[in-house]
Amino acid sequence: MNHIVISFVGTDKPGLVDKLSNIVKAHNGNWQNSSLHHLSGTFAGVIEVSASESDISALDKALSTIEDLNIITQTTSPSSDDEATSVTLELTANDRSGIVQDISSVIHQQNGNLLKLVSKQGAAPHTGQTMFSAKAQISVNDNHIDDLIQALENIADDLMVDISK
Template sequence: MKQIVVTLVGTDKPGIVERISKTIYQHKGNWLASSLSKMAGQFAGIIQVMLPEEQIESFHAAVNQISDLRCVVHEDINEFQPSETRTATVDIMGNDKPGIVQEITAALHHAGANVLKMQSHCESAPNWGGELFKAEILIGVPAELSLDEIQERLEDIANDLVVELQLKRD
């Protein structure tokens, strides 16, 4: 048995997840973990699967036969595991404008944090005169890295970006 990671993108339609799970099952696989979303009419997902090695090639061909779905199978899984880590969450809110995600993720990277998961969206904010950007970023922080240092870096850019940032220690 071998663990693989499968990334999928395609037109969203009812039954797509059932077809994917059936294909995994038909190839003697086990669905281990996933993150699936619909965005702008598109389905996007990443799935961690355990499959018999001899089934991987036929699984890949079969999942690519699902109409309007593109699949990439990643067989060489390299689990990035820094020495002791802890997690924290960064909440962001402010008027939407280009560069918010780039500035924040750059600050996190340069501080030594790793983005583990990010969810973001824009919503109408009539009182603010436009779109309101909101995001939640789960970060991995090496034990030797000070959360106060990350907080300072985020506060430095928050004023320039005109966003509210909050670092929650998990």
């Protein structure tokens, strides 16, 4: 089986996921993973679908017929990295410009690969101060996990890092 990664953005309206899932089903695709979000009046997402090589081309063509969505597709094969361990980081800090760049730079410098990042801003419960929080899934060699955590904690005094495997 090959995979097709579908990314899209467009004005949010009811029925978009139904249209996408109907096209996937009609072309014998198997919806593997997805991340779908409503952001500032837009609907954006990424979907991974597995399908036979013969169905992927037709699936790709059918996706381009959906009005009001800008869609980009990439055909790929699943990969595996046997030496890396997947860890989840929960990060919390005072919000500031450039915090995502600082975090992603440290992950890269410590030979980690950022697999998934979900972040948000919110008010701290007692002070109302704007806080940054994120949950990141990282692929990193077991030998580099401690160095990665230490480097992340050195970004700023207020950055808290919790890790789980």
